[in-house]
Amino acid sequence: MSTPTAEFCQRQSDGLYVIDTGFVRPRFDAAFLIVDNGRAAYIDTGPNNAVPRLLAALESIGLERSAVDYVIPTHVHLDHAGGVGLLMSELPNAKMLIHPRGARHLVDPTALMEGVRAVYGVEVANRDYGELVPVPEDRVMTSAEGMVVNVGKRPLRFMDTPGHARHHHCIWDEATRGWFTGDTFGIVYPELHTPNGPYIVPATAPVQFDQEALHESVGRLLAERPALMYLTHFGAVAHPEQLSVQFLSQVDEMVVAARALALVPNRHEQLKRAFAEIYIAELRRSGSTLPESFLRDMLAADLELNAQGLGAWLSKH
Structure with a gap:
């Protein structure tokens, strides 16, 4: 596979790429792309406007969209998960893997958008996040404490981590x-x-x-x-x-x-x-x-x- 040439996608280590989503300003908001043995997963997505960058990063390392097995938001705040539904509409095999407290908010994002508009105002919410695309329920998986999934042969382990939000999990990458x-x-x-x-x-x-x-x-x-x-x-x-x-x-x-x-x-x-x-x-x-x-x-x-x-x-x- 070739190394990404796009300036917004940088190789962090073998099989791990940091994508600058372009949200707010350069180097403010990241999505991560994990690749192993021809399979891939995204961790966090940024908002809807970031999706073209995420897809371009995948293309730049020579992977088809069908190679993505998981889209994994750490939690449902929209700078982390706003683009999940739109991204998944371009990834035919991907499952969303989310904390169980957050799943319903991305299956039906109505309440989530109402909350964002209440915090930021309607104009800013529409400008920065747009309309969230619902994730089909049959494409949703929920995490559990200690759960392990493999991206190719690379294990990722989940930990329930409240404090910032009750619907937050963190993901352990043993490889790094x-x-x-x-x-x-x-x-x-x-x-x-x-x-x-x-x-x-x-x-x-x-x-x-x-x-x-x-x-x-x-x-x-x-x-x-x-x-x-x-x-x-x-x-x-x-x-x-x-x-x-x-x-x-x-x-x-x-x-x-x-x-x-x-x-x-x-x-x-x-x-x-x-x-x-x-x-x-x-x-x-x-x-x-x-x-x-x-x-x-x-x-x-x-x-x-x-x-x-x-x-x-x-x-x-």
């Missing part, structure tokens, strides 16, 4: 000793790398953030002693044990700040300010000298979503 983590291990933007390496932004988007479950899920991921974490936002990161300390300490600081702001007026804006201080302080501790205005611009969308997520968490607690 790496986890495909979706949003369970946070977000890394290449633009925010520091002299100490990657900086992790917590991901606590509405509406299922759970601090204790997140700590437990990350601990279980690390128990495998992974060499790499494959983040949908964006790409492979090494030294996961070290990064987990940075990640979870910020999450815990966010919870403390949120509790302190639970009853204040204009709570949402106060949460955004508090979280910005937490993130920028961590970036400075890691040696970042980027201008604060740039950092705030880069973090703006995460501050908004994370404030919404902690706001929803406060309302439940």
Whole structure:
């Protein structure tokens, strides 16, 4: 097989490719393509607009669409799963393999789209995600804790990983000793790398953030002693044990700040300010000298979503 030449598809290792979906900006949102013995699987897809790139990546490594056995969203948030139905309509043999709590939302995406429009507004939701294509029920498989499927001869194992969302699973690739983590291990933007390496932004988007479950899920991921974490936002990161300390300490600081702001007026804006201080302080501790205005611009969308997520968490607690 030839190595992909398209600039948006990069070979990570033997049989593993990182596809930049083009969502939002370059190197923001990834899909992964696993290939072994002439068979293939996608992990995460990006939104509908990413599907031409995903198909072009497959073609560039010399595989027919019929070679794809699985499309595996880590969870149903649309930057990870919005393109699943449309992609599968082009893949005659593929099954969607999804967490059991998420399956119904992609079989009938009506409620999912309503939720996205409520969070982002109708105009942005339509622009960024379009209309979701339902996945036929007879093409759906659900994961279970410890379940193993093979792509060719390459085993992939599933772990139930709530914390970011209850419908989230992570996928273990024994061949590279790496986890495909979706949003369970946070977000890394290449633009925010520091002299100490990657900086992790917590991901606590509405509406299922759970601090204790997140700590437990990350601990279980690390128990495998992974060499790499494959983040949908964006790409492979090494030294996961070290990064987990940075990640979870910020999450815990966010919870403390949120509790302190639970009853204040204009709570949402106060949460955004508090979280910005937490993130920028961590970036400075890691040696970042980027201008604060740039950092705030880069973090703006995460501050908004994370404030919404902690706001929803406060309302439940």
